[in-house]
Amino acid sequence: MPDAPVLDLAALRRGCAHCSLQQLCLPAGISQDELRKLDDIVRRRRPVAPGERLYRLGDPLSAVYVARDGAFKTVSISEEGDEQIIGFHLAGELVGLDALAAGTHRCEAVALTAANVCEVPFEQLAAVATQLPGLQQQLLRIIGQSVGRDHDHLGMLVRRQAGERIALFLHGLSERYRNIGLSPTRFKLPMSREDIARYLGLALETVSRGFTRLQEDGVIEVVGRRIDIIGPEELDRRAHSAEHDEPRRRGRA
Amino acid sequence: MPDAPVLDLAALRRGCAHCSLQQLCLPAGISQDELRKLDDIVRRRRPVAPGERLYRLGDPLSAVYVARDGAFKTVSISEEGDEQIIGFHLAGELVGLDALAAGTHRCEAVALTAANVCEVPFEQLAAVATQLPGLQQQLLRIIGQSVGRDHDHLGMLVRRQAGERIALFLHGLSERYRNIGLSPTRFKLPMSREDIARYLGLALETVSRGFTRLQEDGVIEVVGRRIDIIGPEELDRRAHSAEHDEPRRRGRA
DNA sequence: CGCAGAGTTGATACCAGTCAACAAAAGTGG
């Protein structure tokens, strides 16, 4: 039995300064001094059960959340009651920035898996940010990233056909897994086919068929939610250009 | 507020404190004192010719812009060269917030009509914002609004059919015109059918057909870019539920 | 007046949504 684990846990409890997500999360790029100030206001490591909501539609903006692990989806619910998935959020990504405008949330954030979050009370974050230019800058950058992801999402939906959207989706997910230090080629999807469909603006059957097609063509290996990307370069190709080159041909790679 | 007609023009030139857009633009909700500080850094009322670009893809983030009048579009250009319209921007709305993440613009902002903009150097805005909590808060709110518009845009694209998207588009535009004090029922579209198509993820012919259909059904009057909304409530109805008469029931059995 | 760009309208093909049945996991309780 090694004695190191005990120290590790203690270090984790010391907060942002030693957090493994430091490069991804708010603290990136701010000084040790500043870090300590931020550290004081962060409530750390709340565990979240799958299906649990961080906030609901209409809730006042009380905090923003950083996913430490696990995955979340943000869902917008229209008047008619149909749900549109605005985004998926993996480890290191910020959740809760809708509500900046009106002060109340226009989405719900739902845990897709068991997860842990750091909860950052928004009022205090804003207050500290005025004192720390570095943190303010970093906050704006993080918000910018989330805007960028929204734009990428838009790009997936507009005038792209099903196969392209699905390839784009897998490609993007792969990149994000790479960024957080996980395998970009082998992973378990945290979300259902239906979630993917609602995110991509497709019918769930179409998503299923799309996966099957990619598997038939030897681009990926799918077993339920387990994904194995066999041909990343071919996936990229399908994500960017349409697939008009190769009509339905089997036995050829 | 004391009104002095003759002084108005002079006052307008005095900047933010007397700008007619005050309620829409950055200054909203911050004090007179703070206003003066902001005022110092704003370069006012640069005229922009139709087709002119405020910034191009890859340009470093140097300033954000507030449209005083006229209209802009922001266009994202994919590697394959096809253009996706991210948003339209009317008077009082902020342009240039893409680039927050990377520090360089991922869109181009193009004037659709002759226009005027206030140019706010970003570095200085950020610096002043750290000194003025009210301004920082307002900046976050404005950013939040733009995120909200992106989400609305997403909602238009996902799983909605052409007629619905077009109704939603006109409805949204109408609301925005109302907000800036213009007629919500009679206006001239600043953008072409092709721009609308690229915004809605449709073929331009489909947009044209959609307008024609709405006219045939007595919902709007269209002459080129002139739009006259005859039946706003019917437009709303089409924006939210599906087509005119229900051919069949949807939802679960 | 005549041109160019913008917008409309028509015919056709095809992608993807819908309905429906089935298969495979994942819970549930004995």
Next chain:
DNA sequence: CCACTTTTGTTGACTGGTATCAACTCTGCG
């Protein structure tokens, strides 16, 4: 541990909305 139920994912047949191609009209402008 195994039957049962429920949820989730797959596959097939069919249909309809919309993209595409193409011809035409209209508008604004020099």
